[in-house]
Structure formats: structure tokens, C-alpha cells
Amino acid sequence: MDKKIALLGMGTVGSGVVNLLRENEDLIHSSSGVRFTITHILVSDMVKTRTADVSGIRVTDDITEIENADIDLAVEVMGGIDSTKDIINKFLKRGIPVVTANKDMLAVHIDELEETASENSAALYYEAAVAGGIPIIHTLQHSLNANRISKVMGILNGTTNYILSKMTFDGWDYNDALKDAQAIGYAEADPTADVEGIDAARKTLLLARLAFNKKFTLDQVNLNGITNVDIKDIKLAESAGLTLKLLGVAEDLEDKYNLSVEPIFVDTKHQLANVHYEKNAVFVNGNMIGEAMFYGPGAGSYETASAVVSDMINSAVITAKAKNIPEEKGEPATELPDSAYYLRFNGSLSEAESYLSSQDIQFEVISTKESALKTLKISADALQKIQNTLAPAAVYKINGAE
Amino acid sequence: MDKKIALLGMGTVGSGVVNLLRENEDLIHSSSGVRFTITHILVSDMVKTRTADVSGIRVTDDITEIENADIDLAVEVMGGIDSTKDIINKFLKRGIPVVTANKDMLAVHIDELEETASENSAALYYEAAVAGGIPIIHTLQHSLNANRISKVMGILNGTTNYILSKMTFDGWDYNDALKDAQAIGYAEADPTADVEGIDAARKTLLLARLAFNKKFTLDQVNLNGITNVDIKDIKLAESAGLTLKLLGVAEDLEDKYNLSVEPIFVDTKHQLANVHYEKNAVFVNGNMIGEAMFYGPGAGSYETASAVVSDMINSAVITAKAKNIPEEKGEPATELPDSAYYLRFNGSLSEAESYLSSQDIQFEVISTKESALKTLKISADALQKIQNTLAPAAVYKINGAE
Numbered sequence: 001m002d003k004k005i006a007l008l009g010m011g012t013v014g015s016g017v018v019n020l021l022r023e024n025e026d027l028i029h030s031s032s033g034v035r036f037t038i039t040h041i042l043v044s045d046m047v048k049t050r051t052a053d054v055s056g057i058r059v060t061d062d063i064t065e066i067e068n069a070d071i072d073l074a075v076e077v078m079g080g081i082d083s084t085k086d087i088i089n090k091f092l093k094r095g096i097p098v099v100t101a102n103k104d105m106l107a108v109h110i111d112e113l114e115e116t117a118s119e120n121s122a123a124l125y126y127e128a129a130v131a132g133g134i135p136i137i138h139t140l141q142h143s144l145n146a147n148r149i150s151k152v153m154g155i156l157n158g159t160t161n162y163i164l165s166k167m168t169f170d171g172w173d174y175n176d177a178l179k180d181a182q183a184i185g186y187a188e189a190d191p192t193a194d195v196e197g198i199d200a201a202r203k204t205l206l207l208a209r210l211a212f213n214k215k216f217t218l219d220q221v222n223l224n225g226i227t228n229v230d231i232k233d234i235k236l237a238e239s240a241g242l243t244l245k246l247l248g249v250a251e252d253l254e255d256k257y258n259l260s261v262e263p264i265f266v267d268t269k270h271q272l273a274n275v276h277y278e279k280n281a282v283f284v285n286g287n288m289i290g291e292a293m294f295y296g297p298g299a300g301s302y303e304t305a306s307a308v309v310s311d312m313i314n315s316a317v318i319t320a321k322a323k324n325i326p327e328e329k330g331e332p333a334t335e336l337p338d339s340a341y342y343l344r345f346n347g348s349l350s351e352a353e354s355y356l357s358s359q360d361i362q363f364e365v366i367s368t369k370e371s372a373l374k375t376l377k378i379s380a381d382a383l384q385k386i387q388n389t390l391a392p393a394a395v396y397k398i399n400g401a402e
Numbered sequence: 403m404d405k406k407i408a409l410l411g412m413g414t415v416g417s418g419v420v421n422l423l424r425e426n427e428d429l430i431h432s433s434s435g436v437r438f439t440i441t442h443i444l445v446s447d448m449v450k451t452r453t454a455d456v457s458g459i460r461v462t463d464d465i466t467e468i469e470n471a472d473i474d475l476a477v478e479v480m481g482g483i484d485s486t487k488d489i490i491n492k493f494l495k496r497g498i499p500v501v502t503a504n505k506d507m508l509a510v511h512i513d514e515l516e517e518t519a520s521e522n523s524a525a526l527y528y529e530a531a532v533a534g535g536i537p538i539i540h541t542l543q544h545s546l547n548a549n550r551i552s553k554v555m556g557i558l559n560g561t562t563n564y565i566l567s568k569m570t571f572d573g574w575d576y577n578d579a580l581k582d583a584q585a586i587g588y589a590e591a592d593p594t595a596d597v598e599g600i601d602a603a604r605k606t607l608l609l610a611r612l613a614f615n616k617k618f619t620l621d622q623v624n625l626n627g628i629t630n631v632d633i634k635d636i637k638l639a640e641s642a643g644l645t646l647k648l649l650g651v652a653e654d655l656e657d658k659y660n661l662s663v664e665p666i667f668v669d670t671k672h673q674l675a676n677v678h679y680e681k682n683a684v685f686v687n688g689n690m691i692g693e694a695m696f697y698g699p700g701a702g703s704y705e706t707a708s709a710v711v712s713d714m715i716n717s718a719v720i721t722a723k724a725k726n727i728p729e730e731k732g733e734p735a736t737e738l739p740d741s742a743y744y745l746r747f748n749g750s751l752s753e754a755e756s757y758l759s760s761q762d763i764q765f766e767v768i769s770t771k772e773s774a775l776k777t778l779k780i781s782a783d784a785l786q787k788i789q790n791t792l793a794p795a796a797v798y799k800i801n802g803a804e
Contacts, residue, residue, distance in 0.1 A: 001723075020548060020690055027550050031615055031726055127545070133691040135545030142544070142720070143529070143537030146422060146711035148429050213433055271697055274676050288422055288708035289535040289698060295673055296694030306690035309548035318544070319721040321403075324433055 001033055003316055006040040006071045008063075008087070009078025010050065013101050013128065014041070016305030017075065018052035028309070034316045040066045042078065063087060073315055075308060076100040077128075085109040092116040092124065099311040101128035101304060107202035111215050114325050123320070125311035130203040131156055131280040133303035134296040135310065140210040140284075141323060147286030149211040153249040154282035155275050156203040156261075158298035159187045159194040160226050160246045164234070164263075165276045168243065173231050186278055186299075196225035197246065197261035204248035207282065208259055212252055214330030216259060221248075224262040232370050233344060233394055237265050240366045240374060242342075242398065243273040256333035265342050265374075265398040271295075336380040340398040345371040345390065352390050359385070374398060403435055405718050408442040408473045410465075410489070411480025412452065415503050415530065416443070418707030419477060420454035430711070436718045442468045444480065465489060475717055477710060478502040479530075487511040494518040494526065501713040503530035503706060509604035513617050516727050525724070527713035532605040533558055533682040535705035536698040537712065542612040542686075543725060549688030551613040555651040556684035557677050558605040558663075560700035561589045561596040562628050562648045566636070566665075567678045570645065575633050588680060588701075598627035599648065599663035606650035609684065610661055614654055616732030618661060626664040634772050635746060635796055639667050642768045642776060644744075644800065645675040658735035667744050667776075667800040673697075738782040742800040747773040747792065754792050761787070776800060 007014055021028075021036055029035045041059045060066065066074075067090055074091040076084060076098060084105050088098050093116060100106065106113070106129050117124045127137045131154065140149075155161050159181055166177035178195070181187035193199045201221040208216050226246050237244045242265040251258045266273045271293045275281040280298030285291055297303035345352055349371050356363050362376040378386075387395065409416055423430075423438055431437045443461045462468065468476075469492055476493040478486060478500060486507050490500050495518060502508065508515070508531050519526045529539045533556065542551075557563050561583055568579035580597070583589035595601045603623040610618050628648050639646045644667040653660045668675045673695045677683040682700030687693055699705035747754055751773050758765050764778040780788070789797065 024548060024550055024690070028548060032547060033723060033726060134694060135541055138545050139537055139541065142716055143540050143712050144708070145434060145715050146426060146430060146708050148426055269676075271676060274671075274673060286708065288426070288704045288711075290702075290705060292536060292696075292698030294694075294696055297692050300692075302690045303692060306546070306548050306688065309690075310545050313547050314544055317723040317725075321435060321719040323719075324435060 001035070001316060003034060003036050003072045004070065005036050005038045005312070006042070006066045006069060006074045007038050008042040008066070008074060008076045010041055010043045011077065012301045013077040013304045013308065015050065015052040016301035017077065017308050018054065020302060020305040020309055022053065028313065032313050032317055034313055036312060039071060040069055042066055044078070071096060073312060074098045075312065076102055077308065079104065081105045081108060085113065088113055089116050092120050092122045095120050095122050097123045097125070097315045099125040099308055099315065101126070101308055103129040103199070103202045103206065107205050107218055110206065110209065118325055123315060125315055126206070127311045128304045128307035130206050131282055132158070132296070132298040132300065133306045134280055134282060134294050135307065136207070136282045136294050137210065138310070138314070139294060140207070144284060144286055144289060147288045149252070149284060149286050151249070151251045151285040152207045152211045152282065153247050154207070155245055155272060155280050156200040156248045156282070156298070157194055157246060158278035158280060159191065160200070161275065161280070162186050162278050163195070164226065164229070164244055164246065167229070167231055167234050171231065174227070174229055195227050197223045200246060200248040200261040204250055204259055204261055207248070208250035208257065208330065209326065211250060211284070212257060212330055213324070213326045214257065214328055215326050216257070216330050220259050220330070220332050222260040222262070226263055228394060229263055230344070230394065232372070233342070233396065236344070236367050236370055236372045237342070241268050242266060243268050244396065245272060247272070253333040253337065257330040258333040258336060263396050265396050267399065270399065338377050338379050340377050341375045341383060342394070342396045342398055343373055343375065343386070343392040344394040346393045347371060349373060355386070355389060403437070403718060405436060405438050405474045406472065407438050407440045407714070408444070408468045408471060408476045409440050410444040410468070410476060410478045412443055412445045413479065414703045415479040415706045415710065417452065417454040418703035419479065419710050420456065422704060422707040422711055424455065430715065434715050434719055436715055438714060441473060442471055444468055446480070473498065475714060476500045477714065478504055479710065481506065483507045483510060487515065490515055491518050494522050494524045497522050497524050499525045499527070499717045501527040501710055501717065503528070503710055505531040505601070505604045505608065509607050509620055512608065512611065520724050520727055525717060527717055528608070529713045530706045530709035532608050533684055534560070534698070534700040534702065535708045536682055536684060536696050536700070537709065538609065538684045538696050539612065540712070540716070541696060542609070546686060546688055546691060549690045551654070551686060551688050553651070553653045553687040554609045554613045554684060555649050556609070557647055557674060557682050558602040558650045558684070558700070559596055559648060560680035560682055561593065562602070563677065563682070564588050564680050565597070566628065566631070566646055566648065569631070569633055569636050573633065576629070576631055597629050599625045602648060602650040602663040606652055606661055606663055609650070610652035610659060610732065611728065613652060613686070614659060614732055615726070615728045616659065616730055617728050618659070618732050622661050622732070622734050624662040624664070628665055630796060631665055632746070632796065634774070635744070635798065638746070638769050638772055638774045639744070643670050644668060645670050646798065647674060649674070655735040655739065659732040660735040660738060665798050667798050669801065672801065740779050740781050742779055743777045743785060744796070744798045744800055745775055745777065745788070745794040746796040748795045749773055751775060757788070757791060
């Protein structure tokens with residue numbers, strides 16, 4: 001079976017797709033029976049040097065040339081939000097399936113695109129949009145589909161995980177680790193979307209939508225990035241048997257939903273505590289499977305292309321009946337469950353200790369010198385009171401190895 | 403869409419399937435549009451007390467009653483090898499898809515069954531046969547399909563992993579840990595298939611077949627169980643930064659294949675070293691994705707039912723073009739790559755040390771008291787010579803965190 005592909009975008013992932021298809025062409029054909037031919041590539045800059053061989057392919061910077069071309073599948077790896085959504089909508093309206101890796105766009109427009117796809121019996125695939133090469137989207141759609149999922153959480157951003165790993169293993173401070181991440185190409189010149197947790201929030205939204213079959217908007221994700229993480233926090237975590245990780249968390253709290261991205265102190269025995277540097281992992285709690293985790297590369301040219309091309313193959317060999325599209329919005333949880341917390345204070349702990357004792361909140365001092373303690377279990381309300389009263393310099397949730 | 407199901411077998415997994423379908427019926431219907439009705443259940447003992455509600459279902463011990471019944475799907479969770487294969491063949495010949503969790507049978511008959519399935523445009527699903535609830539079969543079929551896979555290895559048997567974890571964490575010896583595993587129901591009265599690695603070998607074969615698209619037979623799997631593991635080995639592993647795990651390994655060595663089940667010293671930093679007790683995990687190396695790991699429950703009533711029911715849903719909603727069935731047999735590798743090894747001797751090390759020095763083999767002594775050392779890198783030939791010359795009491799491969 002031959003499939004004609006339009007590839008929109010020729011950056012890191014686009015080049016990976018071209019290279020992968022050339023390198024594994026025979027393998028893919030022999031195992032799936034599909035042969036892909038890229039007929040068109042959309043680029044933004046016609047004169048740029050390519051890192052992939054595009055001989056025999058029509059390369060253009062004019063999208064209209066591709067919009068009406070005779071293709072079987074469009075693969076969007078160019079980025080952009082509203083204008084890219086419009087382009088994808090046009091393909092879907094022609095009944096042409098679309099594979100996209102564009103999490104920024106999907107986090108805003110996925111509901112609209114899936115509706116268009118459904119109305120036109122096309123399909124939208126986006127494995128590469130969450131956790132790079134890890135097949136978590138397909139797994140939630142097709143393998144954990146007998147489960148009521150109560151929680152999905154993960155290390156969804158390789159840049160911040162790299163920074164925290166450098167701080168943990170090499171004792172670097174935040175700024176040095178960030179500069180190192182920028183030097184080796186893991187972090188952008190403007191790292192805001194990564195370090196503030198925005199990138200992880202987009203992925204958390206996409207995971208929550210599939211896990212709970214509800215619609216969510218980005219403003220529902222409570223954001224707390226890693227810019228205020230101090231090397232002290234990491235060292236104290238270690239001394240308490242904990243590892244600091246930036247986690248995207250989506251929880252079903254009795255049909256209301258709590259979505260967040262925040263630094264969390266994870267028990268070192270927890271699977272997620274052993275996911276380091278640029279690696280990603282997604283942890284799922286389902287009512288039948290219990291706990292499961294999916295670990296792998298969060299980014300990279302070939303790694304992400306692995307996910308894009310698996311979508312391409314599946315679009316050709318699987319004729320899945322469309323999954324029901326969520327109609328309801330997921331209501332935000334107003335009451336959050338009790339949790340343990342790590343609190344760091346600049347200065348003496350005695351004021352904090354006597355306040356916590358007066359409130360009957362149990363705690364452990366994990367370092368008097370660094371003025372840090374961990375509360376054993378408090379409510380969200382009590383935490384709010386502590387924040388108002390004592391203004392701790394850092395507050396991180398502790399995730400025991402439940 | 404309504405689907406009529408015949409359930410063959412009503413043991414741990416069968417009861418899990420009945421209970422899961424009742425508990426998550428609405429969820430499954432709303433997300434996939436499918437409603438399953440179990441119309442027939444085959445049991446071996448008509449008077450046994452059930453742990454699931456079978457009211458309204460035709461329960462019989464007569465397979466012929468089911469073989470010609472009006473059903474859409476057969477789910478086989480009863481065990482048995484040749485006679486069960488014949489039953490499954492009959493369903494497939496009628497064009498009825500079959501879901502099975504039966505690894506013992508598949509390890510012998512999968513090639514024949516897939517041929518029957520293909521000839522009759524039926525399909526055979528077996529997610530639950532390998533690593534319980536972990537969706538590794540579907541992942542290899544549909545998510546890592548753009549990769550040339552060079553290695554699949556995993557902790558594929560929860561019983562032996564439980565025993566090794568008890569020895570590691572509680573310092574128990576092998577026999578006590580085995581008795582404990584039997585007492586809590588993880589190990590059978592006759593534990594041979596688990597502790598000798600036979601169960602893991604069946605799963606290794608099924609993984610290798612999918613990963614490399616070749617046929618294999620069970621006698622190609624080199625077997626070495628855990629019955630000779632000494633608590634000393636585990637303690638020495640720890641002191642060298644290693645953890646002892648029983649791994650099923652399938653490697654592509656330049657189009658020849660090495661399949662084995664053996665205790666391996668795994669670097670504690672490796673993802674697999676952190677998979678404990680009854681948990682399973684499968685680690686995959688692909689030429690595009692690099693390294694990925696899939697972690698979860700290896701057994702259990704609901705956990706395995708999660709995999710069975712995901713197959714049931716997929717059989718209803720995915721019309722996948724059949725994957726090409728391997729025609730070639732995977733040739734066994736004759737030359738194994740160099741590896742590091744752990745060697746334990748009963749008695750003094752000096753003879754071993756001088757022999758290894760005379761052979762120019764580099765080694766480290768990790769305990770003089772317990773007479774153990776680790777070689778840094780030796781060939782399979784050199785290992786054979788060492789075994790013949792020195793007859794070490796234990797020999798385990800060391801898997802660095804490559």
C-alpha cells in the first residue's frame with residue numbers, strides 16, 4: 001500500500017521523519033505493508049541548508065500549493081498556533097488524516113480539530129505531542145481503555161528534568177544548570193515555556209483530556225515552575241529520602257479535576273524518582289491495572305520521529321472507530337486532598353514550629369541549619385494559612401511512594 | 403455496538419474479566435461505544451463456588467455447546483496447550499476473533515494460530531500473555547513499529563522477582579523467600595516453571611517474535627533459573643552497585659538472535675534495577691527511540707483482566723490490516739558479544755586470580771571473604787574456558803547501565 005505524504009515543517013522533527021523513513025523504509029514496508037512517499041515539504045525558508053536528503057520531493061514555502069495537492073496524509077511538525085490550526089482544519093475537511101506533533105497548538109485547539117475530524121471521517125493523530133518517543137497517547141487510547149483512570153502524572157519536560165538532574169547530581173545552582181542546558185541545545189535562548197512549566201502544562205492537559213474524557217483549558221492547570229528551586233531544597237530532599245522533580249499531575253477527585261505542574265518531592269523509591277536528565281516518564285493509576293509507568297526519550301529528532309511515524313503507520317493500517325469525543329468540560333476541583341509538604345524558611349524555624357504546633361499540624365525538622373521542615377499531612381486550607389502567616393521561601397508537595 | 407462473548411475459563415483471570423466488565427461497563431461503553439455481553443462461560447468444574455456474579459450467563463462444561471454458539475468473540479483464559487490450541491483454531495476458522503492470555507500455549511502454537519487467523523480474516527490477540535497488565539504486545543505492534551529493535555529485555559516473572567526482592571531487602575535465603583511467595587499465592591506448590599525460568603522463557607519468545615518478526619522455538623531460549631542464587635550473590639552485587647534480577651533477554655546480533663533467561667547483575671542506576679517484588683517491566687532498544695521502558699503489574703486478577711479487556715475493545719473498534727506473519731525462523735547467534743561477569747568461588751580466589759591474569763582478563767575482586775570477583779569484559783569463549791578450568795559456584799552476566 002502506497003501513501004503520499006505532505007510534510008509541513010522541516011526543523012528537527014521534520015528532518016527526523018525524512019531520515020527515519022529513508023533508513024527504516026524496508027523494515028516498515030515488510031512489517032506493515034505500507035510504503036510512504038513524501039511528495040511535498042512545506043518550509044519557511046527556501047534557502048536553508050537541510051540536514052536530510054530531500055531529492056525528488058517538491059519543496060515549497062507556499063502552503064496553498066499543498067492544500068489542494070493529491071496526498072493521502074498530512075504530517076504537521078512546523079509549529080505555530082492559530083494559523084496552523086486553520087491549515088489542519090482544511091486537510092481534515094477534505095477527509096485527509098493529519099498527524100501532528102504540535103502540543104502548543106493542540107493544547108488550545110484539540111477539541112475543535114477532533115470535531116472537524118469526526119465530522120469528516122478523517123482522523124487526528126498526535127503521539128509525538130506528549131513525552132516525545134513514549135507512546136503514551138496510543139496507550140491511553142487503546143491499551144488502558146478498560147480502566148477508570150484516577151491519576152496521570154509525569155516528568156513531561158526534558159529541559160527542566162535535565163536542569164534538576166544537574167543540580168541533584170553535580171550540585172550546580174539553577175542558573176549554571178540552565179546555562180548548561182542552553183549550551184547543549186536542551187533549553188531555548190528564552191527558556192520561559194520550559195522553566196515556568198507552560199510546556200508541561202500543555203502536555204498535562206492533553207493527558208488529562210484522554211484519561212478522563214473531558215475537555216480542559218490551559219488556565220485550569222495550576223502552574224509553578226522551577227525558577228525558585230534552590231540547591232538547598234534538593235540537598236534537603238536527598239537527606240529526607242526524596243528527590244525533587246517537576247511533575248505534571250492530573251487527578252480525578254470525585255468527578256472534579258485537579259491539574260497542576262509543580263516541583264514535587266518524590267520518594268526516591270518511586271519509579272519517577274529514577275527518571276533523570278532529558279528522559280521523560282508518565283505514571284498512570286487505573287482502577288484495574290493499578291500503577292503503570294512508561295519511560296523513554298522526551299525529545300530528539302529521531303526519537304520524536306519514531307512517534308510521528310508510528311502515527312503515520314497506524315493511520316494507514318488501523319481503521320479505528322472514532323473514540324467518543326468529550327462533550328463536557330472537566331470541572332476544577334475546589335477541595336484538594338490533604339498532602340504532606342516541604343517548607344523552607346529563610347531564618348529561624350522556631351516561629352514556624354510553634355505556629356504548626358498551635359495548629360496541631362505534625363511535622364519533622366529535616367534541617368535546622370537550612371531552616372527546612374516537612375509537614376506530615378495537612379489540608380490545602382491549612383497550607384494556605386501557613387503561607388499567609390509564615391510566608392515560607394519555598395513550598396513543595398511531597399509525594400510519598402503511595 | 404453490542405458484542406456477544408464466550409469466556410473460556412473461570413479462574414483468577416476469568417473472574418477478573420467478569421468483574422471488570424460489570425464494574426467498568428458504562429465507562430467502556432461511553433468511551434468506545436462497545437457493550438460486551440458474556441453469553442457463555444466454559445468451566446471445568448460445574449459446582450465450584452464463583453468469585454464473580456454469573457447470573458444470566460450460560461455456564462457449561464461442554465465446549466461443543468460453545469463452539470457452534472452465536473458469538474462475536476471468544477476469550478480464552480483456561481490454560482491448557484494442545485487441546486486449547488485446537489479449540490482456538492476452530493473459532494478462528496469460523497472467522498471469530500480470539501483473545502487469549504495463554505502464554506504456555508502461545509509459546510508453542512502461535513505461528514500456527516496466526517496463520518489460521520490470517521487465512522480466515524479473524525484476528526488473534528494476546529496482550530495478557532506477556533507481563534500481565536503492561537501493554538507491551540500492543541506497543542510493539544502499534545507504537546514502536548517505526549523502529550528496528552535490537553534488544554528487548556525484561557523482568558517477566560513476578561514470582562521470581564518477588565523472591566529476589568525478598569532476598570535483597572529482607573536478607574532472606576532462597577528457600578524462605580520461596581515459601582513466603584507460596585504462602586501468599588505468588589508461587590505455585592510446584593514452582594518449577596517460575597523458578598527455572600520456563601515461564602519467562604515463553605514470554606521472551608513471544609516478545610522476540612514480535613520485536614524481530616521471526617519465528618522462534620522454546621529450545622532456542624538459554625535457560626538459567628534462580629534456584630542456585632545465594633544470598634551472598636545478592637549482598638556482593640549490592641556492594642558493587644549492582645542488583646540481581648532474573649531477566650528475559652532477546653537480542654538481535656546481526657540478524658542472528660540470542661534468547662536467554664538468566665539472573666543478571668544490573669547496575670542499580672538502570673531502570674530495571676528499580677522494579678521490585680511482583681512488578682514486571684520490559685525494556686526496549688530501538689534504532690529510533692533509543693531506550694524505553696514499560697512498567698506495571700505482571701499478574702493479578704484485575705490487572706491481567708485489564709489487558710484482556712483492552713484486547714476485547716480493540717478487536718471491536720480497530721480493523722487493523724494484518725501484520726505480516728514471520729515466515730523465517732530466527733537463527734540462533736553462535737558468537738555472543740563480550741560481556742562482564744560476576745564469578746563466585748567457594749574457597750580461595752588466588753587460583754582464579756592467577757588464571758585470569760594468565761589469560762590477560764581484567765578483573766576486580768569484590769570480596770575476598772566470599773571469594774567473588776567481577777571480570778571487566780570477556781568473550782563467551784573465555785568464559786567457557788573459565789568455567790571448565792575453575793568451575794565457579796556461580797556465574798552471572800553483569801549488565802552495565804549501557
